[in-house]
Structures are given as C-alpha cells and as structure tokens.
Amino acid sequence: MFEEIYNMLKEEKAVAVIRTNTYEEAKEISIAAIEGGMKIIEVTMSVPGAPKLIKELKDQYKDTCVGAGTVLTKDAVDECIENNTDFIVSPCIDEEIIKYANQRKALIIPGLMTMSELNKVYKMGLRFIKVFPGNVVGKGFIGAAKSIFPDINIMPTGGVNKDNISEWIQAGADCSGIGSDLNKAYKSNGAVGVKEYCVEVMAKVKSL
Numbered sequence: 001m002f003e004e005i006y007n008m009l010k011e012e013k014a015v016a017v018i019r020t021n022t023y024e025e026a027k028e029i030s031i032a033a034i035e036g037g038m039k040i041i042e043v044t045m046s047v048p049g050a051p052k053l054i055k056e057l058k059d060q061y062k063d064t065c066v067g068a069g070t071v072l073t074k075d076a077v078d079e080c081i082e083n084n085t086d087f088i089v090s091p092c093i094d095e096e097i098i099k100y101a102n103q104r105k106a107l108i109i110p111g112l113m114t115m116s117e118l119n120k121v122y123k124m125g126l127r128f129i130k131v132f133p134g135n136v137v138g139k140g141f142i143g144a145a146k147s148i149f150p151d152i153n154i155m156p157t158g159g160v161n162k163d164n165i166s167e168w169i170q171a172g173a174d175c176s177g178i179g180s181d182l183n184k185a186y187k188s189n190g191a192v193g194v195k196e197y198c199v200e201v202m203a204k205v206k207s208l
Helices: 003-012 023-035 050-060 074-082 095-103 115-123 140-148 165-170 180-206
Strands: 014-018 040-044 065-069 088-090 108-112 128-131 153-156 176-178
Touching (some): 003 065, 003 153, 014 023, 023 180, 040 050, 050 065, 074 095, 095 108, 140 153, 165 180, 176 180
Parallel strands (some): 040 065, 065 088, 088 108, 108 128
C-alpha cells in the first residue's frame, strides 16, 4: 500500500526536516528546500500551523512528498490525515499511535535507538523506521540492523548534514533526514542559503 512513498524515500535519499518557531520561517525554508531540488519535506508538528503548511505545500507542489514529523497523539494523526499528509514520523515508539495510524491506513515511521525496539516494530509489521538521534546511535547500527532484518528500511535523522550524508547512505541508510543545518543556512543567508545548501545535498546523494 505504501510502496510508492517507500520508493520515493529510497530514490531521493534525503528528507528536509522543517522545525522552526514560526509558520512563516517554516514555509520559507520548505519552499527554498524544494527549489533546491529536495522532493521530500517533513514538517514537524511543533511548527505553528504545521497541518495547514503541509496542505499548502501539497497543493502547490504536486510532485513533492510532504510528511509530518513529531507526531505524538491520535489527534495529531487525525490532523495530518485531514491535511493530506503522505507519511507520519514520530521520534519514538508509541504502540497506541502506531496501531491508530495503521487503523487509519496512514504510513507511520517511528523513531528508535535499539535492536530490541526494532524487533518490536518489525513484529508489528513496520518495514520503514527512523533511527533517532542518528549521531548518538551511530552509523554502525544500520549495517548491524540490516544483517538481522534485511528487508527493513532505515532513515537516520539527527546529526546528518551535507558533509556526512554520503557516509550515512554508504553505511546502508535508505534515506536521511536533515534538519538543524537548514535552520543554520537560513539564519546565515535566508532562503537563498537554504536553496544552495539543498542543491549541494542533492548533488551528493545523486552521485552515489
């Protein structure tokens, strides 16, 4: 059911994770990332008006896959679905949220840090997971996880940037989320800085 989104995540290899304090900044960074060649955007629910922004981006950029991040409640799952979210990401494993998303036929990608957690969600039928925080867990986890669960797809987020994203992918990551560096690029040089940063990211992942 989710093959099309799985395939896009694996093909594009990079996800722009949008986490800001204002709706306006989130929108500017999202659009700049799209203009920089990134086709997958994850708007975290901590952004004011996140569901509205997801719907706006979906309506304006038809070829872009737009997901919601930091989804922690059933109400948030409902809001995401009502605003045409392509996928839902959570920073941790919450069985209630996973089961509810499954009931509502929404693609959910939970965050985890250990092999035991991976085994747990694998038994629940999930085949796409987020490793978070990536810089704490480390690249070695990916190869180890895939040696035990060869059909699992892994997206590290946290500590991934344009300088090391190639290393993550070479370590076995199917795609990677880049977040805080987009905010840094925005603070340094506005939307132009974000666009240039994303152009670099996409050039690196597409050369692999």
